[in-house]
Amino acid sequence: MVHRYDALIIGAGGAGLMAAMQLYPHGQVAVISKLYPTRSHTGAAQGGIGAALGNLEEDHWEWHMFDTVKGSDYLADQDAVEILCREAIETVYDLEHWGLPFSRTPEGKIAQRPFGGHTREFGKAPVRRSCYAADRTGHMILQTMYQQCLKNQVHFFDEYHVLDLLIEQGRCAGVVAFCLATGELHTFHAKAVIFATGGFGRVYKVTSNAHALTGDGMGVVYRRGIPLEDMEFFQFHPTGIYKMGILLSEAARGEGAILRNRNGERFMERYAPTLLDLAPRDMVSRAIYREIREGRGIDGKNYVHLDMTHLGREVLDVKLPDITGFVRTYLGLEPAKELIPVQPTAHYAMGGIPTDNDGRVVIDEKNTPLPGLYAAGETACVSVHGANRLGTNSLVDILVFGRRSGRHAARFIKENDLPPLSENPEDRARETINKLLNSKGSERAADIRETLQTEMMDKASVFRDAGTLTAMREKLKEIRDRYERVKIEDRGAKYNTELMEVFELGVLIDLSDVLVECALARKESRGAHFREDFPKRDDANFLKHSLAYLGPNGIEIAYKPVKITKFQPMERKY
Amino acid sequence: MQVTLRIRRFNPEKDAQPWWGEYKFEAEPTDRLLDALNHVKWHLDGTLTYRRSCAHGVCGSDAMQINGRNGLACKMVLKNLGEKITVEPLPGFRVIKDLLVDMDVFFARYRAIKPYFITHSPEPEKERLQSVEDREKFDDTTKCILCGACTSSCPSYWVNPEYVGPAAIVNAHRFIFDSRDEGKEERLAVLNATEGVWRCRTIFNCVEACPRGINVTRAIGEVKKALLYRKT
Numbered sequence: 001m002v003h004r005y006d007a008l009i010i011g012a013g014g015a016g017l018m019a020a021m022q023l024y025p026h027g028q029v030a031v032i033s034k035l036y037p038t039r040s041h042t043g044a045a046q047g048g049i050g051a052a053l054g055n056l057e058e059d060h061w062e063w064h065m066f067d068t069v070k071g072s073d074y075l076a077d078q079d080a081v082e083i084l085c086r087e088a089i090e091t092v093y094d095l096e097h098w099g100l101p102f103s104r105t106p107e108g109k110i111a112q113r114p115f116g117g118h119t120r121e122f123g124k125a126p127v128r129r130s131c132y133a134a135d136r137t138g139h140m141i142l143q144t145m146y147q148q149c150l151k152n153q154v155h156f157f158d159e160y161h162v163l164d165l166l167i168e169q170g171r172c173a174g175v176v177a178f179c180l181a182t183g184e185l186h187t188f189h190a191k192a193v194i195f196a197t198g199g200f201g202r203v204y205k206v207t208s209n210a211h212a213l214t215g216d217g218m219g220v221v222y223r224r225g226i227p228l229e230d231m232e233f234f235q236f237h238p239t240g241i242y243k244m245g246i247l248l249s250e251a252a253r254g255e256g257a258i259l260r261n262r263n264g265e266r267f268m269e270r271y272a273p274t275l276l277d278l279a280p281r282d283m284v285s286r287a288i289y290r291e292i293r294e295g296r297g298i299d300g301k302n303y304v305h306l307d308m309t310h311l312g313r314e315v316l317d318v319k320l321p322d323i324t325g326f327v328r329t330y331l332g333l334e335p336a337k338e339l340i341p342v343q344p345t346a347h348y349a350m351g352g353i354p355t356d357n358d359g360r361v362v363i364d365e366k367n368t369p370l371p372g373l374y375a376a377g378e379t380a381c382v383s384v385h386g387a388n389r390l391g392t393n394s395l396v397d398i399l400v401f402g403r404r405s406g407r408h409a410a411r412f413i414k415e416n417d418l419p420p421l422s423e424n425p426e427d428r429a430r431e432t433i434n435k436l437l438n439s440k441g442s443e444r445a446a447d448i449r450e451t452l453q454t455e456m457m458d459k460a461s462v463f464r465d466a467g468t469l470t471a472m473r474e475k476l477k478e479i480r481d482r483y484e485r486v487k488i489e490d491r492g493a494k495y496n497t498e499l500m501e502v503f504e505l506g507v508l509i510d511l512s513d514v515l516v517e518c519a520l521a522r523k524e525s526r527g528a529h530f531r532e533d534f535p536k537r538d539d540a541n542f543l544k545h546s547l548a549y550l551g552p553n554g555i556e557i558a559y560k561p562v563k564i565t566k567f568q569p570m571e572r573k574y
Numbered sequence: 575m576q577v578t579l580r581i582r583r584f585n586p587e588k589d590a591q592p593w594w595g596e597y598k599f600e601a602e603p604t605d606r607l608l609d610a611l612n613h614v615k616w617h618l619d620g621t622l623t624y625r626r627s628c629a630h631g632v633c634g635s636d637a638m639q640i641n642g643r644n645g646l647a648c649k650m651v652l653k654n655l656g657e658k659i660t661v662e663p664l665p666g667f668r669v670i671k672d673l674l675v676d677m678d679v680f681f682a683r684y685r686a687i688k689p690y691f692i693t694h695s696p697e698p699e700k701e702r703l704q705s706v707e708d709r710e711k712f713d714d715t716t717k718c719i720l721c722g723a724c725t726s727s728c729p730s731y732w733v734n735p736e737y738v739g740p741a742a743i744v745n746a747h748r749f750i751f752d753s754r755d756e757g758k759e760e761r762l763a764v765l766n767a768t769e770g771v772w773r774c775r776t777i778f779n780c781v782e783a784c785p786r787g788i789n790v791t792r793a794i795g796e797v798k799k800a801l802l803y804r805k806t
Contacts, residue, residue, distance in 0.1 A: 099691025108703035446616030489620030
């Protein structure tokens with residue numbers, strides 16, 4: 001079945017819905033999602049959205065920009081960061097005008113609170129910049145955006161899983177998607193496609209990410225020869241619930257919570273004397289790992305404590321109700337009285353599909369755009385987060401660059417006709433599906449995935465070196481070999497969720513390959529990428545973005561320069 | 575602990591009638607029911623079908639009937655459910671495959687109450703002001719994740735699927751009591767119609783079912799009051 005649209009948006013989280021809001025007045029637009037839109041992972045964001053509104057104290061977008069650049073360990077493109085921090089402000093007001101129920105200050109303005117790495121006067125002290133709705137800011141953003149899309153009659157294809165990208169004569173021509181309800185393939189022929197498909201935290205064993213976050217968008221474009229940028233940088237959030245990985249927002253520490261080791265010591269005093277527990281995530285996660293390695297984990301195990309006992313009921317129930325509930329539900333602990341076991345949890349991909357500042361996907365070191373193809377949000381790499389993202393900036397990113405990609409695509413669809421479409425556009429997707437359905441193998445996908453996630457956690461997470469990464473490279477060969485023999489029990493057409501899980505696993509393996517190769521090639525430590533064999537940042541050789549291509553002989557890595565405008569690289573201390 | 579899951583199964587491509595599948599295995603008492611369902615799907619029977627995503631109670635994908643009560647599989651911890659756990663699809667919704675139900679009717683009812691911010695006055699340059707007290711009036715109903723647990727638990731909905739149902743009313747409440755919204759009259763008109771809020775018989779099943787702890791019946795009561803005391 002062939003559908004024709006002016007523009008397609010793949011993914012219905014904040015970035016996709018924001019793009020849809022820009023595009024709907026300008027043509028036929030559809031949003032395609034493998035989930036119902038309100039299930040998207042934007043809804044799990046907790047702590048807030050960073051914008052220098054200055055509602056509670058003086059603040060400026062330049063300060064926000066400095067913090068973001070410094071937080072990125074100087075790998076972010078500063079022209080993009082400037083856009084991010086300037087436009088954050090109007091974007092937050094847009095959301096409020098669309099009805100988003102922010103928490104309020106006593107004067108009735110949008111409430112703001114401190115967050116990791118956000119400071120006043122270029123690093124002097126924490127600043128209240130995170131605009132929040134209790135600890136369910138992402139939920140409110142997702143609901144508000146979906147509501148506005150319904151109001152404006154945006155067309156949705158719910159539960160359609162995109163399997164392939166169509167490129168014809170150097171232009172993006174659409175996508176092929178698998179309809180979960182029927183098992184049929186659908187071709188979506190379009191002038192412009194925006195990928196807003198989120199991250200791939202499911203490559204790791206302990207993650208805050210939803211089951212759905214398998215990096216499909218990145219995988220689909222990568223398999224069509226488009227590079228992925230800065231994939232070695234994966235953020236571990238310091239405070240995931242021990243073993244489960246469920247996120248306990250940085251907002252907890254923003255409201256005053258403290259990390260403690262087995263001696264009850266506030267160990268961040270030794271690692272970040274100025275910002276303490278509100279240092280950026282890469283540093284806090286490394287500090288926790290160090291404490292554990294040096295025997296100061298709780299009971300000698302691999303976790304530390306988050307102490308919220310001094311915050312008081314009022315703060316817990318009013319400002320942090322959801323995470324308080326998670327602790328009660330999953331740990332059976334009372335955060336007002338008991339310490340909470342936490343460990344770093346795989347949280348956010350700084351890397352992704354390379355784009356320019358209008359969300360156009362760029363396909364080489366010279367930033368040449370592929371006409372009609374866009375990406376926004378976690379699946380994209382603009383790059384505004386560089387080597388380490390600051391808390392709250394993911395929500396800023398999805399909205400600011402979701403909006404910019406939607407606006408650029410709106411102009412593009414006016415100025416261009418539909419590209420040609422090849423005769424059998426579904427062939428490649430059908431081949432992928434048929435190969436899996438006809439597999440006579442005996443390997444359970446779950447066992448392969450378990451191996452992948454455990455090994456990646458062990459060998460390619462917060463600390464890495466040539467030894468662990470080379471071992472992971474070898475493991476991945478084994479894993480890929482096992483995937484060739486994967487077993488499928490459900491051969492039905494309707495809601496074959498097993499088939500889709502196996503497809504997703506294939507993507508996770510591809511992305512793990514890319515992550516490991518880029519991490520091996522980057523012989524320095526920067527932001528979330530910490531090489532124990534190269535523990536220093538090396539600006540002379542590595543102040544550059546990596547681009548990984550799927551070439552005929554495997555992964556090829558190239559580099560492109562970082563755009564530096566206002567802030568020269570300095571040593572990063574907090 | 576040893577658990578036994580009894581799961582109501584139905585594959586439209588194979589089965590004329592639903593049947594019970596029974597699965598016995600070792601699990602951690604702190605595992606979620608969703609982890610147990612994943613165990614079945616990943617290690618015992620790959621055809622088992624259900625929706626899931628976030629796995630911690632915020633996305634609303636995995637609402638189902640668990641030991642006779644509606645809830646989210648990812649918010650239920652095994653040790654609180656006993657050794658023998660019965661899992662069925664949401665009642666009152668059409669079953670498509672195993673635990674996966676048709677949500678289209680549910681979302682159509684949601685859309686009927688105009689679940690979006692309506693204003694006619696010009697937008698200020700910055701934010702609209704709202705007092706902490708006014709914000710508090712609709713805080714409870716902003717928590718809804720559209721999982722369907724409440725509507726599916728409602729006997730008034732079972733006998734009359736034209737009824738908008740508790741979830742739609744909760745979302746109407748979220749706007750009706752928002753001091754910034756100007757669509758109150760339009761929404762109240764929908765809820766005053768035959769299939770609107772008066773179908774609620776104050777049974778309280780919805781309150782018990784809501785995994786977000788929303789006091790659904792109170793919200794419905796407040797909407798009824800708003801209709802009764804409306805200036806016409």
